[in-house]
Amino acid sequence: MxxxxxxxxxxxxxxxxxxxxxxxxxxxxxxxxxxxxxxxxxxxxxxxxxxxxxxxxxxxxRPDIKRGKFCVQEEQTIIQLHALLGNRWSAIATHLPKRTDNEIKNYWNTHLKKRLAKMGIDPVTHKPKTDAILSTDGQSKNAANLSHMAQWESARLEAEARLVRQSKLRSNSFQNDPDQFSLLPSSPPPNKPPSMVPVPQGPPRCLDILKAWNGAWSNSNELAAGTSAGGPGAGAAPVTGLGGESPTSTLSYSENAPQMSSNGIGDNSTTLIEFVGGNSSGSCEGTTGNTKEEGDQEDWKGMNNSVSFTSGLQDVTWTSADPDHRHHDVPSGGGNFVERFTDLLLSSNSGDRSFCEGCGESDHNGDVSGSGGAAAGPGSDYLEDNKNYWNSILNLVNSSPSDSPMF
DNA sequence: AACGTTTGCAACCGCCAAACA
DNA sequence: TTGTTTGGCGGTTGCAAACGT
Missing domain, CATH: 1.10.10 (Arc Repressor Mutant, subunit A)
Known part of the structure; x- marks a missing residue:
């Protein structure tokens, strides 16, 4: 009842x-x-x-609540985490320790969602809404879009794996250090980890993108030899067999790729997501079927991610492999990621920006107003901005330390 | 100045899952 | 094992302030 x-x-x-x-x-x-x-x-x-x-x-x-305007860095974090986690405000809030989920949710709904929409980015999927104007080739468009989705899905799965691992880690550390709860005398018991959406255990999930990919192509093409490619991937939709059928780009996962979210990170291995134009191949193998569990959290510290993106429209490889820049609050990455992302973010918004006392961020508004934002620019600019947008999200994942409350 | 509209935010509602009896 | 209780989460609403006409 x-x-x-x-x-x-x-x-x-x-x-x-x-x-x-x-x-x-x-x-x-x-x-x-x-x-x-x-x-x-x-x-x-x-x-x-x-x-x-x-x-x-x-x-x-609650005494440990920070009130007032969100600084640019907090905005970035929210957007990036939302791209990874969706409307899981409590999970997002764990990365902004002094903000409540309710506050973040309100801020998203009243500010950030509109701003992304202005940028031409669907605030729900974090995908561009204006692909249609950029490509006359629908399949090319879809392929490029799916490539973005693949990156997103990879990053998201990785984040979720970290999330669970960290929650367990925190659970252990709380047991060892109950003083952390001194502010809340009868807070949730130390052995109760923060409520988070559990990551399915057992066989690793197949990338949703691969299912989408399959769906996109299965209508017109017979998938060859694909039914067993998923391996132990729990019903994984096979991608192998798409070869040559995509006109512009493909998904090409190295064997390490699925391990990124499930296994094999610990040996400083390079995880690679590769999108290679012209030939389609891919796999959604679950490898060993082992979801990374507690005890190997150190593995993430040594993670060295490289993401290559190659399509008919774009050809770029970027790497975020600098372990020395994994700060808690400042996403890092190749080049000046924060500035680039901020420019991208603000270019579509002339609204008020606030100085963040907490992180010392000055106003990033600069002189970017009037640019019309990413979506309004020419195709090449749009693609570049869009690429930066996703790059920033990936960087967030890559740069988050293992002791992050989020990951 | 008056009125209507929009915006921002605190609070509520309903659902879910874990804990408990 | 089953039903109930509890806490937590995300979606939604209501209202006051700000803004525009």
């Missing part, structure tokens, strides 16, 4: 909190911890339901 509403009792107050209520809640939690939220209101003398108290505490009263 379904549960009864938590606020079914009559007489419970709803709506905005008064300063007096805030004071009561704050005083009670500081003294006793929140304990059972359901029981808290009565003990604290509040005519509120426990759920309302919890929300008020976590979203507003």
């Amino acid at each position: 379904g549960r009864s509403p938590c606020c079914d009792k009559v007489g419970l107050k709803k709506g905005p909190w008064t300063p007096e209520e805030d004071q009561k809640l704050l005083a009670y939690i500081e003294e006793h911890g929140h304990g059972s939220w359901r029981a808290l209101p009565a003990k604290a003398g509040l005519q509120r339901c426990g759920k309302s108290c919890r929300l008020r505490w976590t979203n507003y009263l």
Whole structure:
């Protein structure tokens, strides 16, 4: 049966909190911890339901909350993480420790989503919405788009693997260091990791992009010898066999590629995602079928990723393999990634930017206004910007340290 | 100045999954 | 094993402030 509403009792107050209520809640939690939220209101003398108290505490009263405008760097992080994780605000919030998921969600909905849309980027998929005007060849367009999706999917899977691993790691560290909870006397027990979407265990997932790829081509082409290519990949859609059928580009995963999200990172191996125009081949092998689990988190530190992208329209290889630049808050990468991304981000927006006291970022607005943004530029600019956009997302993954709260 | 519209944000709602009895 | 409780999450709403006409 379904549960009864938590606020079914009559007489419970709803709506905005008064300063007096805030004071009561704050005083009670500081003294006793929140304990059972359901029981808290009565003990604290509040005519509120426990759920309302919890929300008020976590979203507003908690002492470790940073309020005010988001700085550019925070915006970047949100966008990048959203590209990787979607609307998993709590997971995103773990990467912005002083921001609440609710605040991030609001900021996304009111600011960032619109800004991306302005840039011609679908805020849901983080894919360009204006491909149609850039290519007269629909298949070419699709291939390029799928290439982006492949990068995205790879990065996302990697991030999720890290996410789970880190949550477990944190769980262990919390057990060893319960003082971390001193602010919240009765916070969730140390052995309770942050709530995160679990990454499926067992056979690694096949890249969704490969399924999409299959779907895109299976209508017109008979897939040859593809049914067994997935190996232990749990129903992985085979890609092998597409060879030569794509007019412009292909997915070509080295055997290391699937390991990026599942195995084999630890030996400083280079993970390679390669998109080679002209010939289609690919695999979605699950390799050993082992999802990386706890105990090998150190593996990520030595990860050395190289992403090659080659298509009919683009031919570039970029690498983010500098382990010395894996700072917690500052995504790094080849060249001045932050500036490039920021320029890209801001070029479509003339809105207010804020100085970030926390990270010391000055206003990045510069003189980029009026450029019309990435989507408005000529095709080559558009592609370059789009490439940078995805590059930045990949860099975020690559640059996030293993001790990041996110990864 | 008055009115209508848009924006930003706090709070609520319903669902889900883990914990518990 | 099953049903219930609880906490957490993401989506949505309501309202006040800001803005435009």
